[in-house]
Amino acid sequence: MMRNNRCVCCGDIIPKGRQVCAGCEYREKQRLGYKPISYWKQILYIIKAKLLGR
Numbered sequence: 001m002m003r004n005n006r007c008v009c010c011g012d013i014i015p016k017g018r019q020v021c022a023g024c025e026y027r028e029k030q031r032l033g034y035k036p037i038s039y040w041k042q043i044l045y046i047i048k049a050k051l052l053g054r
């Protein structure tokens, strides 16, 4: 039974094997592109700290 995936962002029907539609993927890339890497490093640091419990 064939079932189309839906974009996790806007709910558009997209080809199987994809998570988001082309439009949202582009937007997400743009969004991530504007964020400095250090922003994600900070988040990872916080997550690690929580996992370590200190």
Ligand SMILES: [Zn+2]
Binding pocket: 007, 008, 009, 010, 011, 012, 020, 021, 022, 023, 024, 025
């Ligand atoms: Zn979308």
